[in-house]
Amino acid sequence: MEGVYLSLCNELRVSVNAYISQVLRETQNCGRGISLKLTGNERLKEVARLTDSDLLVLSKTLRNDLTVSALDLRYNCISDDGARYLADLIQENMVLQSLDLMGNNIEVEGAERIAKSLHQNVTLKRLRMTGNKIGNRGAMHFASMMQNNTALEELDMSDCDLEETTVHMAQMLAVNQTLKELHMGKQGMTDSGVERLCEGLMSNHTLRYLDLRCNRITRDGAKSLAEVLKQNNTLEILDLSSNRIEDEGAICLSEAIALTHCRLRALSIPSNNIGTAGLVSLTKAMGKNPHLTHIYIWGNRLEEPVCVAFSQLIARGTLLKEHTDVFPYEVDGHFYLAEVFHGLRRHYYWTPSIGEDGDTASNAALELNPSHSLDLQPC
Numbered sequence: 001m002e003g004v005y006l007s008l009c010n011e012l013r014v015s016v017n018a019y020i021s022q023v024l025r026e027t028q029n030c031g032r033g034i035s036l037k038l039t040g041n042e043r044l045k046e047v048a049r050l051t052d053s054d055l056l057v058l059s060k061t062l063r064n065d066l067t068v069s070a071l072d073l074r075y076n077c078i079s080d081d082g083a084r085y086l087a088d089l090i091q092e093n094m095v096l097q098s099l100d101l102m103g104n105n106i107e108v109e110g111a112e113r114i115a116k117s118l119h120q121n122v123t124l125k126r127l128r129m130t131g132n133k134i135g136n137r138g139a140m141h142f143a144s145m146m147q148n149n150t151a152l153e154e155l156d157m158s159d160c161d162l163e164e165t166t167v168h169m170a171q172m173l174a175v176n177q178t179l180k181e182l183h184m185g186k187q188g189m190t191d192s193g194v195e196r197l198c199e200g201l202m203s204n205h206t207l208r209y210l211d212l213r214c215n216r217i218t219r220d221g222a223k224s225l226a227e228v229l230k231q232n233n234t235l236e237i238l239d240l241s242s243n244r245i246e247d248e249g250a251i252c253l254s255e256a257i258a259l260t261h262c263r264l265r266a267l268s269i270p271s272n273n274i275g276t277a278g279l280v281s282l283t284k285a286m287g288k289n290p291h292l293t294h295i296y297i298w299g300n301r302l303e304e305p306v307c308v309a310f311s312q313l314i315a316r317g318t319l320l321k322e323h324t325d326v327f328p329y330e331v332d333g334h335f336y337l338a339e340v341f342h343g344l345r346r347h348y349y350w351t352p353s354i355g356e357d358g359d360t361a362s363n364a365a366l367e368l369n370p371s372h373s374l375d376l377q378p379c
Contacts, residue, residue, distance in 0.1 A: 005061045008072040012060075014053050019315060024061070027068075034068045035098075038166040040075035049075070050361035051092060054081035060088040062096075070098035070126075083110025087117035090124060098126040102156075111138030115145040118152065126154040132182070133161040143168035146176050153178060158185035158211070166193035170200030173207065181209040185239075194221035201228045201235070208234060211344075212270070213241040222249030229256035229264055239268040239344050241296070250278025257292055265294055268344045270325065276306055286318055294323040298339045302326070307335035 002024040009016045020038060022045065027034050040049040050058070055078055062068055078086075083106045090096065106114075108137075111134035118124060129142075139162050146152065166189060173179070189197075194217055201207065222245040229235065245253075251271065256262055268281070279297060283306075287294050297310075311328035313319040321327060326337040 001061060001065065001067075005284040008060050010236050012057055014057050016049065016111045017048050017054050019048050020050070020054060020058060022259060024185075025131075030067070030363065032067050032069070032095075035070035036062075036068045037251050038076070039072055040077070049077045050063045050077055050082075051077050052082035055085045059085040063092045065284075068094055069095055071096060071225060071295075072099075073104070074100050075103040078104040078106060078110075080107055080110035080113070080372040082112045086269070087113040090117040090121055097123055098123060100126075100128040101132060102128050102130040104132055104374075106132040108135055108138045110134070112141045115141035117254075118145050118149050120147065124151060128156040128178075129160060130156045130158045131160070133356055135161045138165060139368070140168050143172045145240060146172040146179060150178050153346040154181040156183035156211075158183045158187070158214075160187070163188045167198045170196045170198075173200030174203040176204070177206050179207055181205060181211075183211040184283045185211055185213040185215070187215060189215035189217060189221075191216075191218055191221040191224070197226045198224040198228045200245045201232060204232070205234050208301065209237040210235060211239040212243070213239045213263075215243055217245060217250070219241040219249035220245055220247070222253045226252040229253070230259060232306060233261055233263045236263055237266045237344065238264060240272065241268050242271045242299075243269075245269065245272045245274065247275050247276075247278035250274045251281045254278070254281035254285040257282070258288045260289060262289055262291065266294035266344065268296040269293060269300070270296055274300040276301070276303045279306045280309050281352065283313055286313060287314060293320070295319065296325040296343045298337075302337045304335060307337045310337060311335050357373070 002021055005021060005024050006016060017043075023036065023038055027036060038050060040047060043180075054304070057087065060069070078101065079094055082104075083101075083308070086099070086101075089181070090099070106129070111129070113133070114127075115138075117307065118127075134157075137158065139157060143156065143165065165187070169182075169184070189212060194212070201210075217240060221243070223241070225238065225240075249272070253267070274297070279300060279302075282295065282297075307328055310319070310324070310326060314321055314324075314328060321340075322342060325340055325342045327340050328335055328337055330336075
């Protein structure tokens with residue numbers, strides 16, 4: 001691939017990016033199924049962040065390539081022009097399955113180009129747009145595309161300058177039967193938006209992982225989600241971190257989880273202003289339904305009855321210590337909970353980056369993959 005890249009740089013009169021050249025050289029004889037990592041925050045190589053001109057050459061280099069199945073372009077300087085070149089690549093390349101564009105400068109026009117390129121695409125399964133300012137219009141293009149696309153399984157549109165586009169996402173979920181994982185964090189979503197989303201989820205039978213963290217969801221939104229859990233047994237992972245569902249919302253979720261036909265396996269509710277009534281009700285629900293095996297609660301009001309209840313869950317083996325973000329300890333006959341660094345951290349792009357994949361050495365960012373057996377694994 002390096003030879004093709006250098007030749008195209010000369011032909012198109014674009015300066016050679018030494019970073020791209022080095023990565024292509026290193027992956028030259030790796031066979032098929034290659035993950036090509038050209039991230040702008042790489043610490044182990046000398047990096048010149050990719051520009052739109054770089055994307056012009058790179059997209060042409062990969063146009064007929066049959067070896068690269070994943071392209072990681074996080075934290076570069078890709079704007080709408082670069083997105084246009086990527087859209088051409090998506091339409092022409094027949095093996096690319098994963099594209100990560102987190103933290104670039106793509107806006108509405110670039111989002112439209114990429115979305116339109118996916119209308120008839122049958123190979124791309126994972127797309128990450130997190131942190132690009134595509135706005136409501138850009139999100140609408142993706143929602144429209146997902147009503148026709150039959151390949152995409154994972155879509156991340158967190159922190160994309162969106163405001164209440166859930167009505168369009170709801171319409172998409174009502175007809176799409178391919179998407180398994182949807183991230184909609186940091187969108188300013190309110191209870192009315194959640195209600196619309198839940199209307200779509202009632203008709204959906206494929207979505208297994210729903211991420212709604214860092215929104216403005218309260219008890220009423222939690223009630224709507226509880227109704228989904230009572231009737232839709234597909235959803236397995238629900239992330240409501242950093243909202244405000246409080247005790248009433250947690251109790252509503254507990255009532256749904258306690259039903260034996262509820263298949264929720266992981267619930268993340270840190271920092272939701274939940275107290276004893278809500279958290280204890282969740283521990284009781286876990287005792288009734290063996291499907292819920294992972295729960296994350298740090299940042300709520302962890303009073304002693306909560307500490308005792310979680311201590312008992314762990315002591316009985318109902319909740320494994322690796323499957324929660326708290327750990328009980330006893331001092332002078334009183335129980336307390338300490339924080340441990342477990343959780344649904346796969347897409348927490350604001351985690352300080354030290355390790356190769358942006359994880360801190362002491363804060364192991366862990367992944368809960370709905371496509372496989374429910375094990376927490378390093379990203």
